[in-house]
Amino acid sequence: MIKFQISQMTALVLEDNVKLSGLLKSQIKSAPVKADYWNLRCEKEELFILRGSLEESLNINEKLQPAYKAMVLSEINNICAKYT
Numbered sequence: 725m726i727k728f729q730i731s732q733m734t735a736l737v738l739e740d741n742v743k744l745s746g747l748l749k750s751q752i753k754s755a756p757v758k759a760d761y762w763n764l765r766c767e768k769e770e771l772f773i774l775r776g777s778l779e780e781s782l783n784i785n786e787k788l789q790p791a792y793k794a795m796v797l798s799e800i801n802n803i804c805a806k807y808t
Contacts, residue, residue, distance in 0.1 A: 726807055727765040734799045735762055737788065741781040742774055768807055775800050 730738075735752050738744065744752070748766050755762040766774075778800060782793045 725765055726768050726771065727763060728771075728803050728806070729761045730764055730803065731761055731799060732757075732759065733792070734796045735764065737782075737792070737796045738774060738778060738800075741785060742777045744774070745770055771804060771807065775804050 732755070735755070739749070739752050745766060748764060748770075751764050752762070755764075779797060782788060782797065785793075788796075
């Protein structure tokens with residue numbers, strides 16, 4: 725189990741675009757709305773699976789602006805880089 729900080733925007737983009745585990749869903753739903761960064765935890769393998777799934781779904785998703793896509797993917801990649 726790993727703990728990491730993630731921005732509210734990235735967490736919400738993950739929730740909207742990727743199928744999350746029950747643990748991550750509950751953490752996102754119970755996170756403080758006014759906080760800029762949320763502390764989440766998940767299995768290491770799940771984090772890497774989420775990164776791949778997010779990249780695929782963001783390529784398909786036309787709603788999200790390219791600047792946000794790049795920022796979200798960059799944040800996820802940075803988090804994954806800490807645990808490789």
